[in-house]
Amino acid sequence: MVSQSKVRIMIVGCGGISFMHVNNLIKLSNAEIVGLCDVNPGNIRRLKDHFPILEKVREHSDYRKMYDSTEADAVLVLTPHTLHFNQAMDALNKGMHVLIEKPMTTRVEHAKKLVEKASKEKRVLMVSYQRHYEPPFRFVKARIESGSIGEVQFVTSLLTQEWMRLTRGTWRQDPELSGGGELMDSGSHIVDFILWSTGLKPSEVFAQVDYRGCKVDINTSLTVRFSNGALASVSIVGDAPCFEEYHAIYGTRGAVFYDNGRIRLLDAEGSFSTIPLKMPFEPSNPDRNFVMSILGLEKPESPGECGLRVIELTEAALESARRGEKVSLGE
Numbered sequence: 126m127v128s129q130s131k132v133r134i135m136i137v138g139c140g141g142i143s144f145m146h147v148n149n150l151i152k153l154s155n156a157e158i159v160g161l162c163d164v165n166p167g168n169i170r171r172l173k174d175h176f177p178i179l180e181k182v183r184e185h186s187d188y189r190k191m192y193d194s195t196e197a198d199a200v201l202v203l204t205p206h207t208l209h210f211n212q213a214m215d216a217l218n219k220g221m222h223v224l225i226e227k228p229m230t231t232r233v234e235h236a237k238k239l240v241e242k243a244s245k246e247k248r249v250l251m252v253s254y255q256r257h258y259e260p261p262f263r264f265v266k267a268r269i270e271s272g273s274i275g276e277v278q279f280v281t282s283l284l285t286q287e288w289m290r291l292t293r294g295t296w297r298q299d300p301e302l303s304g305g306g307e308l309m310d311s312g313s314h315i316v317d318f319i320l321w322s323t324g325l326k327p328s329e330v331f332a333q334v335d336y337r338g339c340k341v342d343i344n345t346s347l348t349v350r351f352s353n354g355a356l357a358s359v360s361i362v363g364d365a366p367c368f369e370e371y372h373a374i375y376g377t378r379g380a381v382f383y384d385n386g387r388i389r390l391l392d393a394e395g396s397f398s399t400i401p402l403k404m405p406f407e408p409s410n411p412d413r414n415f416v417m418s419i420l421g422l423e424k425p426e427s428p429g430e431c432g433l434r435v436i437e438l439t440e441a442a443l444e445s446a447r448r449g450e451k452v453s454l455g456e
């Protein structure tokens with residue numbers, strides 16, 4: 126818990142996604158942005174020009190100097206993937222709460238260390254998986270948890286994106302900074318959604334990767350077996366002309382489908398129904414939930430453990446693709 130009425134937040138990384146986080150934070154009366162850090166001052170300028178309310182917030186180019194010189198309760202880590210671990214661990218070492226963009230880390234050992242440290246220090250550690258706050262995805266999870274489709278036996282998920290073309294020449298295609306390609310990047314949301322919504326525990330994975338001539342994975346085909354015997358077939362397509370997201374979750378008594386924002390249900394008798402757009406969930410977002418969790422008013426909906434489970438499966442999948450064979454989890 127913080128003693129002041131406002132949670133004081135610093136941001137590391139003022140690139141594309143910082144606009145969404147700032148937009149969420151400035152709507153909260155119990156949050157205040159007190160520091161901005163980026164190695165590129167032009168990106169801080171761009172953010173300030175867009176949000177004049179930030180004009181007087183102190184700017185830094187070195188996150189360690191910002192952590193040392195600014196009184197704050199929490200940090201948002203919004204930088205290239207392989208930088209997340211040090212920036213988050215240094216914040217936890219300073220006693221701050223941390224919200225990290227996905228993927229939380231690019232290595233399992235790093236994710237475990239962050240989760241352990243946050244738990245030991247009783248700090249909030251969260252990963253910014255926004256599907257956990259969006260009504261259609263919450264509906265799918267609630268439907269599965271209610272038991273109305275029975276026990277999950279098969280999941281198929283598809284993500285397509287113009288990722289390869291749009292990220293060419295950026296850090297996303299530099300393994301030193303990204304830790305991997307489309308599977309580590311947007312694919313992280315898909316892996317997370319499957320694990321979070323079904324609660325299933327992966328026991329083995331087989332993956333095949335097509336690099337499409339790039340240094341990182343572009344297209345990936347994954348087969349996952351879970352500890353209850355269920356299977357998942359996951360397609361991550363980074364060389365596609367458009368964005369598409371599809372999930373079909375088959376249980377022993379029916380199924381639930383997410384099709385680009387539209388939800389359909391299948392009952393045990395084979396009848397389909399469509400869920401109306403008005404969902405029984407209020408939209409929220411990771412930033413709001415982070416602040417409310419720090420204040421002890423809500424529980425984290427996307428805790429660090431979700432980030433750990435995703436990197437466990439992602440790391441095993443990339444290992445499987447390298448070795449050309451199935452990899453067991455927890456080996």
Ligand SMILES: NC(=O)c1ccc[n+]([C@@H]2O[C@H](COP(=O)([O-])OP(=O)(O)OC[C@H]3O[C@@H](n4cnc5c(N)ncnc54)[C@H](O)[C@@H]3O)[C@@H](O)[C@H]2O)c1
Nearest residue numbers: 138139140141142143162163164165168203204205226227
């Ligand atoms: N949740 C989502 O849907 C979503 C969407 C986009 C991006 N993201 C995630 O957000 C993070 C950032 O992605 P982005 O799209 O904003 O990338 P970006 O390239 O637009 O921004 C990254 C910023 O980090 C800065 N930076 C690099 N090294 C730094 C350092 N050492 N210290 C401080 N700043 C540094 C860069 O100058 C840049 O401004 C990634 O983890 C990405 O996967 C999530």
